Amino acid sequence: MKYGIYYSYWEKEWSADCLRYVEKVAKLGFDVLEIAAHHVNGYEPRHLDEIHRCAKDNGLILTAGLGPSKDRYLSSPDATVRAAGRKFFEETLTNIAKLDVHVIGGGLYSYWPLDYSEPVDKEGDRARAVEGITGIADFAANLGIDLCLEVLNRFENHILNTAEEGVAFVRDVGKPNVKVMLDTFHMNIEEDSFGGAIRAAGPLLGHFHTGECNRRVPGKGRIPWREVGEALREIGYEGAVVMEPFVKMGGQIGSDIRVWRDLSNNADEAQMDRDAKDALIFSRYMLEG
Ligand SMILES: O=C(CO)[C@@H](O)[C@H](O)[C@H](O)CO
Numbered sequence: 001m002k003y004g005i006y007y008s009y010w011e012k013e014w015s016a017d018c019l020r021y022v023e024k025v026a027k028l029g030f031d032v033l034e035i036a037a038h039h040v041n042g043y044e045p046r047h048l049d050e051i052h053r054c055a056k057d058n059g060l061i062l063t064a065g066l067g068p069s070k071d072r073y074l075s076s077p078d079a080t081v082r083a084a085g086r087k088f089f090e091e092t093l094t095n096i097a098k099l100d101v102h103v104i105g106g107g108l109y110s111y112w113p114l115d116y117s118e119p120v121d122k123e124g125d126r127a128r129a130v131e132g133i134t135g136i137a138d139f140a141a142n143l144g145i146d147l148c149l150e151v152l153n154r155f156e157n158h159i160l161n162t163a164e165e166g167v168a169f170v171r172d173v174g175k176p177n178v179k180v181m182l183d184t185f186h187m188n189i190e191e192d193s194f195g196g197a198i199r200a201a202g203p204l205l206g207h208f209h210t211g212e213c214n215r216r217v218p219g220k221g222r223i224p225w226r227e228v229g230e231a232l233r234e235i236g237y238e239g240a241v242v243m244e245p246f247v248k249m250g251g252q253i254g255s256d257i258r259v260w261r262d263l264s265n266n267a268d269e270a271q272m273d274r275d276a277k278d279a280l281i282f283s284r285y286m287l288e289g
């Protein structure tokens with residue numbers, strides 16, 4: 001397994017420039033840096049080259065995370081929004097391929113976070129989501145990219161809340177580069193068993209996020225990491241384990257993630273770095289067995 005961190009740990013905005021995290025994260029000992037794909041289309045080609053080169057020089061693998069926005073996503077009941085979603089995905093996938101990204105994960109099948117002030121049509125949204133993901137899968141495959149569909153908790157989305165629902169969805173799509181993605185934070189809310197959910201995903205598991213129940217760094221909470229590690233090893237998982245801690249308030253990230261208190265003990269950047277490094281050592285120790 002490869003170990004990574006999402007740079008949103010240090011940031012308040014998804015649009016933050018990922019370049020400054022490449023070297024930092026490599027120096028902390030991580031194999032993988034996850035970058036937000038939301039704004040990659042706004043990067044100049046020169047800047048994409050620079051990030052790509054810097055990752056290569058530092059021996060760092062890049063993965064991408066995405067929560068599509070409500071005005072352009074693949075399963076909207078509105079055909080104009082679906083078309084905008086398709087265009088956005090084509091551009092985004094093309095640009096992340098330039099960074100040598102082979103995995104994109106998140107609620108790709110919907111928009112995120114969900115607006116529950118509107119009526120929920122789970123059946124209709126799911127059917128359109130299967131169609132939308134099926135429609136973009138070959139485009140991603142031609143760029144060598146896996147689409148990893150993140151199973152989210154009920155407060156963030158309604159289509160995929162459990163590993164079982166993720167597996168059924170991925171089977172309905174039936175494309176080899178469309179996979180299930182799990183996240184221990186969401187699993188803690190929805191799954192009866194951590195190990196059971198990972199085993200249910202089995203060979204379809206394409207990407208994995210970690211975080212404690214309140215999204216602090218792994219090692220500072222009560223997720224059963226041994227059980228998680230045993231199950232990941234049992235299914236022969238060889239993908240990335242990317243920690244996705246959120247500990248600071250503010251900005252679009254703080255608002256989307258609903259961070260209303262400081263969970264970092266008022267850590268400065270140096271302390272945040274040490275916490276990330278400790279969490280990495282802890283994760284390797286607990287998950288590798
Ligand atoms: O777990 C989550 C959100 O709770 C994330 O993985 C998110 O969907 C994505 O990171 C957005 O970029």
Ligand SMILES: [Mn+2]
Nearest residue numbers: 150183209244
């Ligand atoms: Mn996640």
